[in-house]
Amino acid sequence: MDDIRTAINAGDREALAAIKIPASYRGVVVRREDEGMFDGVAHRDKDPRQSMHVQEVPTPEVGPGEALIAVMASAVNYNTVWTSIFEPVSTFRFLEKYGKLSELTKRHDLPYHVIGSDAAGVVLAVGAGVTKWKVGDEVVAHCLNVELEEPQGHDDTMLDPQQRIWGFETNFGGLAELALVKANQLMPKPDHLTWEEAASPGLVNSTAYRQLVSKNGADMKQGDVVLIWGASGGLGSYATQMALNGGAIPICVVSSEDKADICRKMGAEHIIDRRDFQFWKDENTQDEREWRRFGAKIRELTGGEDPDIVFEHPGRETFGASVYVAKRGGTIVTCASTSGYWHTYDNRYLWMSLKRIVGSHFANYREAWEANRLVALGRIHPTLSSVYPLEQAGQAAYEVHRNQHQGKVGVLCLATEEGQGVRNPEMRAKHLTEINRFRGQ
Known part of the structure; x- marks a missing residue:
């Protein structure tokens, strides 16, 4: 691994191509034997630090249409949390199902799961039929x-x-020194970013693009009022940037003054403190009076307008309010459901006001490519707040699980320290304030 790291840091393609692929590598794994370790434990008290381990694993064979990448940095997503606490199901069920598909996919059904759905690094090897990517190419993976x-x-x-999320529903994910991907997961690394910065947008940036901008999602247009839940978080921070970049008017819902300040730094003017509203009277009863009060607050901020689009991802806690406050003919676009999957709402406010609920999940290759292009152009910026070494990936996931983070939490893999990998310092200098606005939060 030291030889690989040295060749990458030197930008030496020939040296990299001459290095023999290591027989094994270090990866962050969960283990099948631990599936029941959190039985009877409350959701909030399940601790990723207990289930995530760094261990040496065999390097998988590179099959047709695949690529092996040396991962310089990765990042934590909420699916990392789900995998680590075996909710809503153990991801070993996904690996078992995928393993039955073909002789090639059998490789994924193992007693350990190398996790992680983000990566920035360098192509080490490509399989048969791959023509677009070469050894030495600097890439990010969707x-x-x-x-x-x-x-x-x-x-x-x-x-x-057969659509799956890499590193969640497949093995050999990005929280590791090496990762196995389909070649059509690769995109050019934005050359003004460090490895850890480049790794952080992948999943959430692409998800936000499809959910908010794409015709497959809300199809946002200039002037739209967009209500964004968790507007400073991993997903919401990209939705906020896209709303602003696309000429929309974001209404940012956050849960602390620090998070409100981040939204203001991104350029948002309209902020709502989530703590001021209690949408549930008890575990089973929502409070419509709070929906009305919430809607009134939105109209106060917008000069009387309701949201054209509600960018939904908390799920159970907020969905009733989201349906209520969307404008007549408006769109509630939803993914993730981090507070619970069972959504209840008053259908009168949907059907009689001709609103739409649109389900959105990650992004297709074109959408992911366009989202990455916006980062490469300096129109959308990383929201990286903190970075951990590979050995502390469990701590990083713990902070995401407990909502103790802002934006995205990065993880160094083969990179030995932060700040490596910048190839275009002139462009970086133009955007340094925006690139760093989440740091230290």
Whole structure:
């Protein structure tokens, strides 16, 4: 690994191509034997630090259409948390199902799961049929894994029956020194960013792009009022930037003054403190009076307008309010459901006001590419707040689980320290304030 790291830091493609692929590497794993370790433990008290381990694992064979990348940095997403606490199901069920698909996919069904759905690094090897990418290319990986052997995926790859999220529903993910991806997961690394900065947008930036901007999501237009839950978080921080970049008017819902300050630094003017509203009277009863009060607050900020789009991802806690406050004919676009999957709402406010609920999940390759292009152009910026070494990935996931973070939490893999990997310092200098605005939060 030292030779690989040295060749990458020197930008020496020939030296990198001459290095023999290591027989094993270090990765962050959960273990099948630990599936029941949190039985009877409350959701909030399940601790990723107990289930996530760094261990040496065999390097997988590179199959047709695949690429092996040396991972310089990765990042933690909420699916990392779900994997680590075995909710809503153990991800070993996903690996078992994928392993039955073909002889090639059997490799994924193992007693350990190398996790992680973000990565920035360098191509080490490519499989048969790969022509776009070469050894030494600096890349980021999006997390859409598809087979594309069925017709359903050829208009929108997210509709492929064999669509999976890499590092969550497949093995050999990005929280590791090496990672195995489909070659069509790769995109050019933005050359003005460090490895850890480049690794952090992937999943959430692409998800926000499809959910908010794409015709497959809310199809946002200039002037739209967009209500964004968790507007300073890993997903919401990209939605906030996209709303501002696209000429929309974000209404940022946050849960602390620090988070409100981050939104202001991004350029948002309208902020609502989530703590001022209690949408549930008890575990089973929502409070419509709070929905009304929330809607009144939005109209106060916008000069009387309701949201054209509600950017939903908390789920159970907020969904009733989201449906209520969306404007007549408006759109509630939803993913994730981090507070719970069972959504209840008053359908009168949906059907009689001709509103739409749109489900959105990650992004197709085109959408991910366009989202990454915005980062490369300096129109959208990383929201990296803190960085951990690979050995402390469990702590990083713990902070995301407990909502103790802002933006994204990065993890160094082969990179030995922060700040490496910048190839375009002139462009970086132009955007340094925006790149760093989440740091230290």
